[in-house]
Amino acid sequence: MATTGLQVWDKTVQTTNIWLDEIMDAIGPDRQFAWHVLGAVLRTLRDRLPIEIAVHLGAQLPLLVRGAYYEQWHVGGEHPTGRGMEEFLGRVAASLGDTRSVAPAEATAAVFATLARHVDPGQVAKVLSALPEGIRRPLRDATAL
Template sequence: MISVNKPQRLFCHLFHCVDPPKPTPRNHRRRRRRGAPTPAAFLFAPARAEVCGTSKQAGARLQLIDGLSLTGSNTMSTSTGVTALDHTIQEANIWLKAIDEQLALEDRHQAYSALRAVLHALRDRLPPEVAVKLGAQLPIMVRGIYYEGWHMAATPTKERHLEEFAAHIVRELPPHFPINPLTAARGVYEVLWEKLDPGEFGKLMAHLPTSLRNLQG
């Protein structure tokens, strides 16, 4: 009987094969039809199943983002089975719900758009080291939204007037957004004051011009 070599045993351990692949004796090889799958195709089938999400576990991982409720539901649509990930999805939902209520928006999609636009405008106006300190205070999923597309070398921007700051927010919002950009900023500011440490957030905001800090001309 031909034994399975160490690399094959290692592969089966990593990808949970039911049975290790059995090598064909050298003196008993068969000619493969043109177009037929190679032995390697079968060997790596478990790995492809994991990547493509055809297994139940892969499908659950691919549905991670579905747990973030953007329709207004207070419950998660799925559980990842990982406590830390489920917790950060719940935290993101709490933030979106607070912004939705603060701004009286139609749904969580709009709350997400408002949060993203204002966080980006605020992040870009702060000095990089201060922006990083603000990011460190955000929940994991909100932090990902905050850092999306950040070009640190281009910051801080030179906006000093409300009109410039409002124009920055508009560029980040989807077309025909139902509320004024400064109204969106005030709502997100309120949630930031509520959710973060007021003292630390106040220190960060002190780096903004007074008009952008108070959102008043």
């Protein structure tokens, strides 16, 4: 492992790589694509959450992942109003754009499973409870360990 000379950076790079490895196990062996998927799903999730819960979740993410999570966030911006999983997955797909093909449901499940393994279970439960039932129900399966 390359070291930066700063323990905080070395730790976040190591932790982020663990997260990306887990996502790659589900979506295929392309680290750059896994990073793109992680950001797309996290930002879609963030935009669905009340600000307080979004911030509490962000505080539990590794420093590098936290940067991707907060990228392009406009606090007080318009929140999506769709209540179903199709709308959520459509936003993930739009965020992925013209990258390598992956089913948005598969990408979302991979990221949520990784979150469930590394984020405090109480925080994951709060995140899930803040989502509309149409989104919450499918994500519960992905977070079951």
